[in-house]
Amino acid sequence: MSIIDQIxxxxxxxxxxxxxxxxxxxxxxxxxxxELYPHTGKAYVIGLTGSPxxxxxxxxxxxxxxxxxxxxxxxxxxxxxTSPFSGGAILGDRIRMQRHFLDPGVFIxxxxxxxxxxxxxxxxxxxxxxxxxxxxxxxxxxxxxxGQDEVEVANSAHTTLLVTIPGMGDEVQAIKAGIMxxxxxxxxxxxxxxxxxxxxxxxxxxxxxxxxxxxxxxxEPLIVQTEALKGVGxxxxxxxxxxxxxxxxxxxxxxxxxxxxxxxxxxxxxILRDEALKAILGRMEAQGMSLEDLSRRIRNKESDPYTIVHxxxxxELK
Amino acid sequence: MSIIDQIxxxxxxxxxxxxxxxxxxxxxxxxxxxELYPHTGKAYVIGLTGSPxxxxxxxxxxxxxxxxxxxxxxxxxxxxxTSPFSGGAILGDRIRMQRHFLDPGVFIxxxxxxxxxxxxxxxxxxxxxxxxxxxxxxxxxxxxxxGQDEVEVANSAHTTLLVTIPGMGDEVQAIKAGIMxxxxxxxxxxxxxxxxxxxxxxxxxxxxxxxxxxxxxxxEPLIVQTEALKGVGxxxxxxxxxxxxxxxxxxxxxxxxxxxxxxxxxxxxxILRDEALKAILGRMEAQGMSLEDLSRRIRNKESDPYTIVHxxxxxELK
Numbered sequence: 001m002s003i004i005d006q007i008x009x010x011x012x013x014x015x016x017x018x019x020x021x022x023x024x025x026x027x028x029x030x031x032x033x034x035e036l037y038p039h040t041g042k043a044y045v046i047g048l049t050g051s052p053x054x055x056x057x058x059x060x061x062x063x064x065x066x067x068x069x070x071x072x073x074x075x076x077x078x079x080x081x082t083s084p085f086s087g088g089a090i091l092g093d094r095i096r097m098q099r100h101f102l103d104p105g106v107f108i109x110x111x112x113x114x115x116x117x118x119x120x121x122x123x124x125x126x127x128x129x130x131x132x133x134x135x136x137x138x139x140x141x142x143x144x145x146x147g148q149d150e151v152e153v154a155n156s157a158h159t160t161l162l163v164t165i166p167g168m169g170d171e172v173q174a175i176k177a178g179i180m181x182x183x184x185x186x187x188x189x190x191x192x193x194x195x196x197x198x199x200x201x202x203x204x205x206x207x208x209x210x211x212x213x214x215x216x217x218x219x220e221p222l223i224v225q226t227e228a229l230k231g232v233g234x235x236x237x238x239x240x241x242x243x244x245x246x247x248x249x250x251x252x253x254x255x256x257x258x259x260x261x262x263x264x265x266x267x268x269x270x271i272l273r274d275e276a277l278k279a280i281l282g283r284m285e286a287q288g289m290s291l292e293d294l295s296r297r298i299r300n301k302e303s304d305p306y307t308i309v310h311x312x313x314x315x316e317l318k
Numbered sequence: 319m320s321i322i323d324q325i326x327x328x329x330x331x332x333x334x335x336x337x338x339x340x341x342x343x344x345x346x347x348x349x350x351x352x353e354l355y356p357h358t359g360k361a362y363v364i365g366l367t368g369s370p371x372x373x374x375x376x377x378x379x380x381x382x383x384x385x386x387x388x389x390x391x392x393x394x395x396x397x398x399x400t401s402p403f404s405g406g407a408i409l410g411d412r413i414r415m416q417r418h419f420l421d422p423g424v425f426i427x428x429x430x431x432x433x434x435x436x437x438x439x440x441x442x443x444x445x446x447x448x449x450x451x452x453x454x455x456x457x458x459x460x461x462x463x464x465g466q467d468e469v470e471v472a473n474s475a476h477t478t479l480l481v482t483i484p485g486m487g488d489e490v491q492a493i494k495a496g497i498m499x500x501x502x503x504x505x506x507x508x509x510x511x512x513x514x515x516x517x518x519x520x521x522x523x524x525x526x527x528x529x530x531x532x533x534x535x536x537x538e539p540l541i542v543q544t545e546a547l548k549g550v551g552x553x554x555x556x557x558x559x560x561x562x563x564x565x566x567x568x569x570x571x572x573x574x575x576x577x578x579x580x581x582x583x584x585x586x587x588x589i590l591r592d593e594a595l596k597a598i599l600g601r602m603e604a605q606g607m608s609l610e611d612l613s614r615r616i617r618n619k620e621s622d623p624y625t626i627v628h629x630x631x632x633x634e635l636k
Contacts, residue, residue, distance in 0.1 A: 272599075291586065
């Protein structure tokens with residue numbers, strides 16, 4: 001049985017090996033990713049994003065349990081370095097997660113690389129594709145919602161949950177600042193805390209003022225309050241996700257197509273950016289131009305990075 | 319007087335125009351950046367990074383005041399979308415900032431772009447170079463310390479302040495997870511809050527366990543407690559920065575060279591990555607290959623992004 005067949009059959013060991021190679025950016029992944037690509041597109045991808053400490057991992061944990069109750073298989077991808085899924089956990093969290101480790105219907109992996117030359121968005125997309133090809137029905141992707149890459153990742157999910165907690169005025173500030181215009185659903189977690197209603201009210205005002213996810217212009221974002229640790233509000237959140245899913249799959253509004261086009265475009269650009277850089281750096285090295293020497297010339301003001309890049313591209317591009 | 323001469327003479331209007339063009343990624347910036355490059359390298363760059371809400375902008379504000387007392391000129395660059403400097407502020411903050419707006423010795427700009435095709439690190443580096451060339455002695459760069467780009471930016475500063483507040487266990491988690499190994503100085507702000515000593519103790523333990531900035535392996539990170547809003551601890555922080563500066567400029571340890579080499583390398587790679595992608599996309603478009611069409615082929619599974627990128631690079635690279 002080929003590696004591809006093993007992965008498509010859902011073999012955990014073969015899949016884990018490929019994901020590790022993606023994380024390490026081993027060149028042998030490309031033929032495999034090409035072959036797997038036609039087998040992607042069946043999974044429903046849910047992004048969860050928000051600051052550290054808002055409880056994203058606990059929500060992922062609860063949602064995984066809820067989807068399992070429907071008999072659906074779940075892939076969990078933690079791009080958040082503070083996530084217990086990715087090993088940034090305190091002990092208690094890690095123990096709590098173990099119930100899923102024993103369930104063959106749940107496949108959990110984290111992205112460890114903060115790569116040499118970037119590539120976070122690209123590796124995340126690749127990993128989502130692999131989990132999709134291995135047959136997971138639902139893929140939950142946890143990212144920290146601040147950096148540019150992380151927002152990009154969240155943006156290519158079917159449904160994006162923007163998670164916040166009461167009293168984080170800064171969260172609302174961030175929304176106003178424009179980077180957070182990506183939520184299909186706003187989750188106010190730890191809703192038993194003081195200020196929960198105020199946060200909900202502020203979010204509602206922002207939505208009424210026209211805050212919309214660029215991909216879903218006709219979708220009015222939902223607001224759900226949860227206490228993820230106790231499981232409170234998880235059913236509401238599940239229903240909200242199903243509602244957004246039904247909205248996307250309503251052919252008349254064309255929103256699903258818009259999201260899939262955006263994802264295709266993001267994959268194309270991220271892979272091109274990465275591979276172009278790698279190919280050019282490889283050629284430079286083959287010609288004896290080391291990054292070390294060039295950096296020294298820049299550092300010593302014998303040249304500048306703009307001139308060097310111009311020269312390199314003149315030389316390497318047809 | 320040429321634009322270059324105006325900028326070198328510290329002309330605010332000419333500089334502001336170039337910075338706006340960098341933010342918009344206008345192609346006309348390259349010849350100017352090339353010409354300015356030999357005039358860079360005099361400024362001392364201080365990065366401040368940490369989660370939203372820890373008080374980075376208030377610290378920037380206080381440090382700017384402190385450096386002004388020494389007669390030094392200050393550039394402030396806000397890469398953080400939640401920073402009051404970048405317009406993500408609530409009204410009170412913005413009013414507080416105005417004292418610097420009236421001081422010609424302080425030049426404040428923010429980076430608005432969350433660019434089409436990335437480029438955050440690159441634009442930030444470019445803007446630091448411009449503020450450097452215009453003669454600012456100190457450049458304070460405020461970033462959100464979570465994303466990969468933001469960490470990269472902080473990493474190329476002379477001195478990096480990692481800002482946290484008491485009771486953010488997640489912050490310490492993030493440090494353990496490895497992304498935060500970039501602080502020359504740890505600042506525990508809002509130190510009047512409960513748990514401040516505990517946070518300091520935890521940080522001290524991590525430092526004793528060998529937490530070190532990769533660039534300064536022989537530097538033992540300092541910990542400073544501040545209450546930035548009241549100005550408490552700012553003098554300690556200033557002295558800590560001066561101590562780190564003296565350490566860097568001690569020629570025997572070679573740490574300054576290591577930081578400058580890292581910055582040169584980062585600039586080279588980020589510009590190359592960006593320009594290679596732009597050049598290739600431009601050539602594709604000139605040949606009538608639109609991103610839209612290619613994305614549709616990927617979306618429809620007529621091809622996959624790996625195959626398309628492979629074909630494009632075969633065609634475009636010599």
